[in-house]
Amino acid sequence: MRWSSMQSEKGKLNSRQKPVLIGFTVIMITLVVSITFIGYINWQQYELSWPRIHIIIDRQADSPAAYSALEAAEWINYSEILNRPPFWTFKDSWEPDLEWETWINYINNYTVGHLLDRTEYQPQIRRHISIDLNYTARCFWMTNLTIDVYTDRLAIKNETDTIVFWGRPYSHWYLSYSAILVNDSFEVTQGNGFQPSIGGNYGDVYFVYLGVEHEEVWSPVAAFKPTIDQYVILNASLDVQMIFTIDQGHAIA
Secondary structure (H helix, E strand, O other): OHHHHHHHHHHHHHHHHHHHHHHHHHHHHHHHHHHHHHHHHHHHHHHHOOOEEEEEEEEEEOOHHHHHHHHHHHHOOOHHHHOOOOEEEOOOOOOOOOOOOEEEOOOOHHHHHHHHHHHHHHHHHOOOOEEEEEEEEEEEEEEEEEEEEOOOEEEEEOOOOEEEEEOOOOHHHOEEEEEEEEOOEEEEEEEEOOOHHHOEEEEEEEEEEEEEEEEEEEEOOEEEEEEEEEEEEEOOOOOEEEEEEEEEEEEEO
């Protein structure tokens, strides 16, 4: 009788444990399935987010005539003025390359067009790529324009207005190029940061600012980012009186 009673109690205990074990198993299966499903959804969203392309083009002028001057500045072949080719690549070629890093030496429709072409081509050969292209263009007609040059900024002034262009961080460490029209020929100078030689009075002119930031990130340890600030002065006939560029670049490979 005692043995029978013990067996009976053990049976009751097992019968009470079975629903608990079944419930625990169901909970664990549900948890695993949920985690797997959530992980799959997150992975899908991660994959769908590539490639990541951001393009900002901001072009402004203070009058229709200034807008025409801006367009003229964007079509000028600055190679002939600065004695620099439009591009530089690591393959020792001055021709633009859609697959390898290509650095632009100045800003016009040709060089910006190449960067736009890269935003279309690069995602075809690199699935996980992030590209940011920011192009800014401004044009103003200014009477009796004067440029004051400081270590970290340019002040563009006339009798009533002052426009200040601040340098980017550490810009004084990077190369700059200027070409100033003197007696029907351009005097070309290479230096670092803002060059005092471009300061002075230019009379009544169009002042054009062109800026490009282009960044491609292929992985946490592979990226490049060329950046250029460019300042152009055109007379009323849209002839170049001065061009000044500051090149900056960062690369990780």
